[in-house]
Amino acid sequence: MEIGLPQAAAGQATQMLGRLHEYVAHETPTGDSDALNAFADRLVARYGELGATARRVPSATGDHVVANLPGRGPRADDEPVLFLGHHDTVWPVGQLAGPMSWREQDGIVHGPGVFDMKGGLVVLETALELVAELGLDHRPVRIVVVADEEVGSPTARELVIAESAGVVASLGLEPPHPNGDLKTARRGSSRVRIEITGREAHAALDPGTGISAIDELLDQLITVRSLVATYDEVLCNVGTISGGGRTNVVPGIASAELGFRFVDPETERAVLDAVAGLEPVRDGAQVRVSVLSNRPAWQPSGSGGDLLAKIVTAGRSVGQQVGGRPAAGAADTNVTGSLGVPSLDGFGPRGKGAHATHEQIIAAALPERAALVAAVITTI
Structure with missing residues (x-):
């Protein structure tokens, strides 16, 4: 019997938690260029393992990462889909030694950056791994991970604009709404x-x-x-x-x-x-x-609604019900959305406590979200 995405993702649950633990243990406060650059090296190496061509983009306050994964099969020459993420957090070095130490309890994972947004980075990596392992055809994938999102991406804005040129859609790896709904617009x-x-x-x-x-x-x-x-x-x-x-x-x-x-x-x-x-x-x-x-303000658009409909269909293919609504918080999808690029955000795992000491995710949401993102990559 051929294995499907949900089953394959479930088989990666332990590995996902292990990688997330490694990422959280590598603390990356905004502006700490040494810590951010070392983490960027991790990402470049990881994306290379997944078959992408990746590079660091220099910035004085911490380097950004851009990666391009070739498409496969009949859609190899299609426009790429862009994923946006960030590797900086609001937390100074030392949180792991205090009340925000990494811990798993009753299916909940705590730690600085698990929710905003290293969980989202692990979701994307696993989704790409699943697509490769199952030999699924897909359009090219472009990834931009910025180093100063938590202060408004002042050094990354032009990079995001440049890398969004010619993409079919821009998808953010930020946390979703509490019930898992995606974010269709932002203030x-x-x-x-x-x-x-x-x-x-x-x-x-x-x-x-x-x-x-x-x-x-x-x-x-x-x-x-x-x-x-x-x-x-x-x-x-x-x-x-x-x-x-x-x-x-x-x-x-x-x-x-x-x-x-x-x-x-x-x-x-x-x-x-x-x-x-x-x-x-x-x-x-x-x-x-x-x-x-x-x-800039990112308002709902017709193209965004069309994109959400495609994501809903992709969700159904892996047994998930996907919804979407506007959000108050801002992120790099504000930039792509305001440019008219069909955009959605919130593909990270469900949880709560962004920028709060009780930051946490639901462990089961990691493979769930990985299956969804893999379905999106192979269907839109």
Whole structure:
């Protein structure tokens, strides 16, 4: 009897857990170029084992990885399907020695990066392995794994744009919705830094000659909050504030970093333009606004619906019911989706706790997702 994808994937469950454990044990905080580059070498070697041509793409804060796997059979010359992932995590080195140590309990796997998103990397590798082992025909596969996704992919954006040219679809390996549904659209996400330059002075002897950068920053943040309040679906989070040094010195510098989320590109442009045009409240103060990273709003489209229908069919072929709906969080599929490339995200394993100390996945979701991704590779 010929073995099918679900059975073959189930036979890989233990191996998948072992590889995920290795990947989680190799901690890869965003910006730690040595750790990220060493992990990139792992990926390049692994994709090479799977028959792909892989390379590191240099970046000062950590190298990205691009791999191309040839197609097989009658579809070998078709347009490639693109998979997007990342190997950086939000966790600093040392989490494995604390409360986030790797552990498996009652079918749940805990550890930094298991959910976001080293589980997704293992899913794709296993899917490619299954396709090869079963000798299934498929179109070419292109893979881009970036090193700075968790801070908005500032160095990887142009790479993602370039590698999405000519692909039939872009599929993200990020976590799915809690019930396993795929993500059919995402809010736009921008990180903005507001920097204030004032003038230092003695806070008691000569306060009048000073210009408080902190006071100016507070007034600018109130202005931003008032601006955001005029829109129904804009989110704004002031993530960091810094400035000053001593209570007896009028502060001469201050800054804040803000995170914005947008549903549609029109609102995104209007808000970002307004923030970029902030004017000083105080005579002599200087306001500088810079966009640290930007992922444009990705809205549902007809091509996305057609793609989801194909994925639903692929899911049925391996006994899975697949659904899809928009998501609030942003990822690199924002870029491809906003360019009009048919895109879906959320092909990683089910779980919860992204960016939280209780980060976890359901162990059984690893082979389940691998079977789905293998079916997608061989059918779309």
